[in-house]
Amino acid sequence: xxxxxxRFIDAVRALEFAALPREAVEVAKHVTLDGLAVMLAGATEPxxxxxxxxxxxxxxxxxxxxxxxxxxxxxxxxxxxxANGTMAxxxxxxxxxxxxxxxxxxxxxxxxxIAEHHGLSGARVVEAIAVAxxxxxxxxxxxxxxxxxxxxxxxxxxxxxGATAGAGRLLDLSRDEMLMxxxxxxxxxxxxxxxxxxMTKSSHSGHAARMGVECxxxxxxxxxxxxxxxxxxxxxxxxxxxxxEPERLVSDxxxxxxxxDPGVGFKKHPSNYFTHRPIDAALALRAAHxxxxxxxxxxxxxxxxxxYVNRPSPETGLDGKFSVQYTTAVALLDGxxxxxxxxxxxxxxxxxxxLLPRVQLVFDDAxxxxxxxxxxxxxxxxxxxxxxxxxxxxxxxxxxxPLTREQRLAKFHSCAxxxxxxxxxxxxxxxxxxxxxxxxxxxIMDLVR
Numbered sequence: 249x250x251x252x253x254x255r256f257i258d259a260v261r262a263l264e265f266a267a268l269p270r271e272a273v274e275v276a277k278h279v280t281l282d283g284l285a286v287m288l289a290g291a292t293e294p295x296x297x298x299x300x301x302x303x304x305x306x307x308x309x310x311x312x313x314x315x316x317x318x319x320x321x322x323x324x325x326x327x328x329x330x331a332n333g334t335m336a337x338x339x340x341x342x343x344x345x346x347x348x349x350x351x352x353x354x355x356x357x358x359x360x361x362i363a364e365h366h367g368l369s370g371a372r373v374v375e376a377i378a379v380a381x382x383x384x385x386x387x388x389x390x391x392x393x394x395x396x397x398x399x400x401x402x403x404x405x406x407x408x409x410g411a412t413a414g415a416g417r418l419l420d421l422s423r424d425e426m427l428m429x430x431x432x433x434x435x436x437x438x439x440x441x442x443x444x445x446x447m448t449k450s451s452h453s454g455h456a457a458r459m460g461v462e463c464x465x466x467x468x469x470x471x472x473x474x475x476x477x478x479x480x481x482x483x484x485x486x487x488x489x490x491x492x493e494p495e496r497l498v499s500d501x502x503x504x505x506x507x508x509d510p511g512v513g514f515k516k517h518p519s520n521y522f523t524h525r526p527i528d529a530a531l532a533l534r535a536a537h538x539x540x541x542x543x544x545x546x547x548x549x550x551x552x553x554x555x556y557v558n559r560p561s562p563e564t565g566l567d568g569k570f571s572v573q574y575t576t577a578v579a580l581l582d583g584x585x586x587x588x589x590x591x592x593x594x595x596x597x598x599x600x601x602x603l604l605p606r607v608q609l610v611f612d613d614a615x616x617x618x619x620x621x622x623x624x625x626x627x628x629x630x631x632x633x634x635x636x637x638x639x640x641x642x643x644x645x646x647x648x649x650p651l652t653r654e655q656r657l658a659k660f661h662s663c664a665x666x667x668x669x670x671x672x673x674x675x676x677x678x679x680x681x682x683x684x685x686x687x688x689x690x691x692i693m694d695l696v697r
Contacts, residue, residue: 251476251478251479252494257426260417260426272507273684276373281680282342282514283356285660286342287335287357288317288663289663290334291667292667293450293566294591295592301335301338305330305331308323309323313365314328314362314365315694317335317696318667325361325365326361327458329411330451331454333453333454335450335454336356339587340519340520340570341515341587344512344513345506345510345647346647347385349384351410353403354408355414356380358415359373362461367688367690369688371685373683376415379413380410383410383413384406386497386506391483391484401452403456404438404456407452408438411459412459412460412464429466430473432467432473436463439456445559445567445569445570513643513645514659518585518586519569523575524643525622525641528640531584532638533626533637534580537628541580543632544603544629544630547626547628549624550625551609551622556570557571558571560573560609561604565595568590573609574607576607576626577607581603623639624640661673668695676692679695
């Protein structure tokens with residue numbers, strides 16, 4: 249009788265492009281465009297995540313197999329996957345879904361590196377994305393001990409397995425080889441959330457992408473590992489003390505695909521997703537009441553108990569991405585939250601230094617901590633006595649409220665223009681829109697390189 253690990257690998261290998269619903273193909277194209285957008289913008293991350301990552305892989309050297317986004321050169325598939333994966337998460341602008349995970353930043357860079365080197369078709373890329381996403385979704389469902397915002401950071405954990413699955417499909421791994429790849433990935437997975445607010449957090453996605461390529465390539469070469477990754481004394485016992493529901497790995501696998509239902513959320517703001525409801529509330533208040541930030545006396549943010557984003561005085565602009573207090577303050581001050589909201593210059597500007605101590609985060613234990621069901625309330629008290637409040641429950645871009653095509657393209661071009669000329673960006677968008685019909689993805693990679 250097949251083991252749980254074997255049943256899972258069989259389900260992964262059975263997922264093929266020809267059987268994908270049209271909705272999944274469209275989501276894969278949206279994911280690709282959004283992923284390329286945040287990699288391009290991530291190359292310009294203000295504190296130097298992209299600059300250092302690019303310089304690092306160039307210094308280490310490697311056969312010119314795959315493009316470093318915005319780097320102007322090629323390097324080995326593993327190094328390109330690392331640099332691009334790190335840049336994809338550098339701004340915390342990459343998409344997410346439910347249960348919370350960043351499914352694109354650890355996987356798309358691995359998939360594109362292999363597809364570019366081997367000249368694979370866009371349809372193969374779409375198939376690999378669907379596989380990578382389903383694997384991550386299944387692991388998040390099964391590993392119920394993986395609490396949001398604490399312990400392991402998901403891209404470095406579930407993302408490693410998603411990257412391995414996508415890479416393995418592109419390299420046509422046999423059943424036994426895929427088992428080996430996953431066994432090896434079990435010894436490559438890991439990341440800790442204590443690094444949130446530093447450059448290291450974004451490298452979790454880069455590491456996962458690199459390890460996905462490495463695990464698949466080594467398995468193809470004959471490398472051995474345990475075939476019993478998800479059996480007793482394996483993944484669930486090692487990382488989660490036996491907690492979890494392992495059968496959810498295979499129960500109704502891809503019925504439907506999780507990238508279709510519940511779907512994928514695309515971010516509007518380049519910061520931790522838990523900061524988005526307070527940001528949207530602050531922006532709505534500013535617009536509705538023509539708020540003069542210089543007259544703000546106090547700001548109260550009522551929020552579920554979630555210490556992960558309780559950072560009243562972030563140490564850097566990058567750290568500010570994970571601060572409800574900072575993101576709310578910047579939204580009120582600037583009327584927008586952009587990549588440049590998280591420079592050290594903006595973080596320590598006089599108007600921020602004045603307003604930030606006036607922003608109070610109040611935890612309300614009656615508000616669910618589940619991301620899909622939570623809400624936030626922002627109240628602004630003005631000099632002169634005016635007091636306005638705004639509650640936000642649902643986020644546009646989140647599951648069930650997708651961004652429009654125009655909004656998705658606007659995000660892409662706002663990110664791409666930091667690196668590409670408009671004509672090149674438009675060509676990339678056009679090619680991705682026809683991804684499933686492309687003979688190979690090399691023109692896309694030539695443009696974004």
